[in-house]
Amino acid sequence: MIPALRFSKFKSEYLPKIIDEIAKVTSGGTPSRAKADYWNGHIPWVTTSQINFKDITAADEYITDLGLKKSSAKLFPKGTILLALYGQGITRGRVSVLEIEATTNQACAAIILESEDVNTRFTFYYLQSKYEDIRNLANDGGQKNLSGGLVKSLSVVLPSDVMEQAEVADFLTSVDNKISQLIEKHCLLKDYKKGVMQQIFSQQIRFKDDDGNTFPEWNTHELAMLSESGISNGVFNDPKKVGKGFRLINVKDMYKGDSIEYSELTLLDLEPKLFEKNKVKYGDIFFTRSSIVPTGIAFSNVNLSEKEDITFDGHLMKISPNKKLVDPLFLAYYLRSYAPRKALVSRGKQSTMTTIAQDDIKDIKLNIPALKEQQKIAQFLQSLDKKINAVNEQIEQTKLFKKGLLQQMFV
Incomplete structure (x- = not known):
């Protein structure tokens, strides 16, 4: 038993070990919710929602000494490996390492290694590598669950040289640290973009022309007046005609990315005359007409594709920006900023769902700068998006x- 990828300086044999042979396996408990004096104490209480292949350094909830004493909850030491026995969606089978002393609920299996010949981090990464296999061991029932007995029976194949275990664990930890650093960078860039957008669109930040001169003051325009042809609805998305024909911009495309991704559009078969009437052009901007939640109403996105085979769904509204007045990319960014979103959401009509129509948004007033300042703003925000997307790509690649x-590093 030798892994496909191994540090060449190590030659020791890989041997299988049963978890029950090298560790104590137990689970936690939940103090009564009816007892207020059991909760909001100083003892961390962890649930499976926090088990996500990362170290646990804090808990979402805390219990008191009395809650610990009067329940089946147990205080586990730092270095305990937690494995989710059950939970929503993809939670079951995930593992994390406690970096604090903590209690858990009964849905967490606590694996406390008792052998000096077994490295905690190596075991953690080994179990992580077997995530899908462990999930498939779950008991059948209304909800597929793992059990303490199944966890005890799990096999861990590890090198007999504990130094090799440590080196594998340290290497993978360095990769995880790189991912964490990139995620933090990604979050900081997104926060910076959000903050700078608020300052730009509230005119706290102003751009200058190429000669260093200040641009003219911003002017107020009604939304419909910025469109070449008013505001229109799209085509009926007939389920019987899906799968071939023209590319269709749908409601789901409003919530993905900073512009509509052509390659991800579904297909809809339409009569040529109907397509020509609802043909999409470069720069067209779309709004959702209905939403389960009020804040989802009139959410917008922009088409930046030059393709000639795109139409749009009847659950959307479309404007075609007059490019002599407004830059489409600028308008797309602006419509997602705080003040326009607040104005659009306020026009929604609430019943079972929140809805909005052309007449509800046509007279929304927007403060618009000169076209050249719009273009500078759009280019600046687009450059930020490129940086954000580049970091996101680094995250995915890592x-x-x-x-x-x-x-490759585990058997």
């Missing part, structure tokens, strides 16, 4: 790299 390591 995660893919780690996935390959997990597949």
Whole structure:
């Protein structure tokens, strides 16, 4: 038993060990919710929602000494490996390491290693590499669950040289640290973009022309007056005609990315005359007409594709920006900023769902700068998006790299 990828300086044999042979396996408990004096204490209480292949350094909830004493909850030491026995969606089978002393609920299996010949981090990464296999061991029932007995019976194949275990664990930890750093950078860039957008669209930040001169003051325009042809609805999305024909911009495309992704559009078969009437052009902006939640109403996105085979769904409204008055990319950014979103949401009509129509938004007033200042703003925000997307791509590539390591460094 030798992994496909191994540090060449190590030659020790890989041997299988049963979890029950190298660790104590137990689970936690939940103090009574009816007892107020059991909760909001100083003892961390962890649930499976926090088990996500990362270290746990704090809890979402805390219990008191009395809650610990009067329940089946147990205080586990730092270094305990937690494995989710059950939970929503993809939670079951996930593992984390406690970096604090903490209690857990009964849905967490606590694996406390008792052998000096077994490295905690190596075991954690080994179990992580076997995530899908562990999930498939779950008991059948109304909800597929793992059990303490199944966890005890799990096999861990590890090198007999504990130094090799440590080096594998340290290497994978460095990869995880890189992912964490990239995620933090991604969050900081997004926060910066959000903050700078608020300052730009409230005119706290103003751009200058190429000669260093101040642009003219911003002017107020009604939304419909910025469109070449008013505001229109799209075509009926007939389920019987899906799968071939023209590319269709749908409601779901409003919530993905900073512009509509052509390659992800579904297909809809339409009569040529109907398509020509509802044909989409570069720069067209779309709004959702209905939403389960009020804040989702009139959410917008922009088409930046030059393709000639795109139409749009009847659950959307469309404007075609008059490019002599407004830059489409600027308008797309502006419509997602605080003041326009607040104005659009306020026009929604609430019943079972929140709805909005052309007449509800046509006279929304927007403060618009000169066209050249719009273009400078759009270029600046687009450059930020490119940086954000580049970091996101780095995150995905590093995660893919780690996935390959997990597949090759363990037996």
